[in-house]
Amino acid sequence: MGIDRFxxxxxxxxxxxxxxxxxxxxxxxxxxxGYDFTIIGDSSDGYGNVTVxxxxxxxxxxxxxxxxxxxxxxxxxxxxAWQRAIVMNANTGKNIGYDGDIAGDDEAxxxxxxxxxxxxxxxxxxxVETLGFYDDAVPLLDRYKSxxxxxVSRQECIIGNxxxxxxxxCHSFVILCISGDKVMLYNTxxxxxxxxxxxxxxxxxxxxxxxxxxxxxxQRIV
Numbered sequence: 001m002g003i004d005r006f007x008x009x010x011x012x013x014x015x016x017x018x019x020x021x022x023x024x025x026x027x028x029x030x031x032x033x034g035y036d037f038t039i040i041g042d043s044s045d046g047y048g049n050v051t052v053x054x055x056x057x058x059x060x061x062x063x064x065x066x067x068x069x070x071x072x073x074x075x076x077x078x079x080x081a082w083q084r085a086i087v088m089n090a091n092t093g094k095n096i097g098y099d100g101d102i103a104g105d106d107e108a109x110x111x112x113x114x115x116x117x118x119x120x121x122x123x124x125x126x127x128v129e130t131l132g133f134y135d136d137a138v139p140l141l142d143r144y145k146s147x148x149x150x151x152v153s154r155q156e157c158i159i160g161n162x163x164x165x166x167x168x169x170c171h172s173f174v175i176l177c178i179s180g181d182k183v184m185l186y187n188t189x190x191x192x193x194x195x196x197x198x199x200x201x202x203x204x205x206x207x208x209x210x211x212x213x214x215x216x217x218x219q220r221i222v
Contacts, residue, residue, distance in 0.1 A: 006058060006071045009191045011079040013066035017104030018083040018112060019188040020159040020172040020219075021090070025116030027157040028126075028221055035126075037119040039085045046119070047097045048085025055081045066101030086112045090121050106130045109159055109172070109219045132217030134163055134170060140215055141202040151220045152178045158220045160185060160201075162213035171210060175218070 008023065010016045029035045043049045050059055058078030061067075067077055079099070088099045090111035104112065110128040111121035118125050131147060132140040141148060151158050158175040174186040176193070183201040185194040187208050196206035205212040 005191050006073070006078075007080045007082070008188075009068065009071060010188050011058075011068055011071060011083050012101040013068070014101050014103040015066075015083050015087060016172040016188040017109050017159075018086040018090075020174050021086050021104075021109055021112030021116055022082045023174045023186065023188075024157045024159055024219070024221065025113050027155070028113075028117060031155060035117045037117060039081060047088040048081070048099075050081045050085070059084055061099070063100050082116070086115055089115045104172075106217075106219065113159075113219065113221065127222040128219055129222050130217060130219050132161075134161070134216045136216060139203045140217060141198065144218075147220065148175075148178070148218070156221060158218050160215040161217045161219075163216050164211050164213045165205060166211035170216075171213065173208075173213075173215070175215070 008019060010019050039048050039050055040052055040055050041049045059081050060076050061079050064077060072078065084099050087102060088097055090104070090108050091098060091102050092105055092108045093102050110130065113128045114123045114126055115121045131144045148158065160173045160175040162171050162173050164171055172188060174188065176184040176186050178198065181198050183196050183198055185196070185201065187194060190209055192209060194206060194208050200206040201215050203214065205214050
């Protein structure tokens with residue numbers, strides 16, 4: 001299993017939000033100049049800072065909670081440096097510096113995208129908004145079509161938060177693009193790319209290895 005899968009699949013059970021923040025921020029960096037923040041540096045300068053080797057090969061951890069063992073390639077447990085740094089700096093459920101298995105609420109996702117781009121979870125340089133909510137009876141696209149179209153027309157990725165019907169759980173996918181009546185989604189749980197119709201994505205439900213889900217709310221960079 002290649003290093004890219006290690007970096008772009010959640011390394012712990014509840015780190016889907018960290019992968020989604022990383023991918024949305026990474027795509028934004030490719031499209032917009034001036035966002036050159038890096039976590040490579042002296043660890044004493046900030047939570048999550050790593051050496052070049054750790055950046056490329058992962059950071060050793062002695063905390064096995066939620067570890068995706070399928071991604072481990074050595075006897076040492078390692079986690080992706082960016083996922084770890086986002087969790088350490090943007091999580092809202094524990095203290096800053098915590099790098100264990102923790103889910104991310106909407107505030108954490110907003111903070112995580114800002115951190116990836118600027119190193120500052122409260123940065124005013126970039127605006128991230130949350131649209132929709134998990135139990136809205138009205139399809140997300142019906143309420144926020146213009147905002148979603150605006151992002152995808154600029155080739156920017158969006159965090160698509162999905163309610164999984166069979167599991168009664170939520171999971172963060174990444175909306176990679178929308179073309180015509182088709183949607184391309186990235187599953188942060190396993191690295192699969194899912195193709196479905198707009199109707200399936202935002203209303204009737206699309207299929208992934210996690211089950212049938214509907215995108216109910218999003219985070220996007222404005």
